[in-house]
Amino acid sequence: MYAALQEAELALEKDEIPIGAIVVHNNKIIGRGHNQVIQLKDPTAHAEMLAITAASNYLSTQFLSDCDLFVTVEPCIMCAGAVLLARIKNLYFSTFEPKSGAAGSIYNLVENNKYNHKINVYSGIYQDESKKLLQSFFLKKRKN
Numbered sequence: 001m002y003a004a005l006q007e008a009e010l011a012l013e014k015d016e017i018p019i020g021a022i023v024v025h026n027n028k029i030i031g032r033g034h035n036q037v038i039q040l041k042d043p044t045a046h047a048e049m050l051a052i053t054a055a056s057n058y059l060s061t062q063f064l065s066d067c068d069l070f071v072t073v074e075p076c077i078m079c080a081g082a083v084l085l086a087r088i089k090n091l092y093f094s095t096f097e098p099k100s101g102a103a104g105s106i107y108n109l110v111e112n113n114k115y116n117h118k119i120n121v122y123s124g125i126y127q128d129e130s131k132k133l134l135q136s137f138f139l140k141k142r143k144n
Contacts, residue, residue: 001125004070007034018133021047021071023055031055048079052086063087072130074101080109090120094130
């Protein structure tokens with residue numbers, strides 16, 4: 001999760017919402033991503049999407065069933081869908097997102113048992129650190 005937080009800090013430096021993600025396979029980081037929605041002018045350029053794409057390219061496969069995703073904020077609907085389609089084994093996230101979360105807050109797409117793939121979900125890892133990054137970002141935005 002520490003590496004995902006480092007990715008979130010990169011997003012913060014670029015004035016993007018500070019969310020970072022990594023994909024791990026056999027204890028090795030094979031995909032990294034941080035929010036780049038503004039920079040790339042792409043509404044799908046979320047940290048999770050970029051990390052999953054990088055990992056899929058690295059392994060040359062669409063399925064990441066032996067991989068874990070670490071993300072600093074609960075995935076949104078789009079990212080939760082990508083986690084399901086990629087068949088990620090374990091999802092670890094820091095803090096819940098009460099406005100758009102799809103892994104327990106508003107929706108729980110990843111644990112609704114309607115899919116043929118079961119994802120293990122763990123939350124609260126480095127929660128305070130993730131919240132501080134988000135709070136500092138939005139506080140700065142409100143002042144401007």
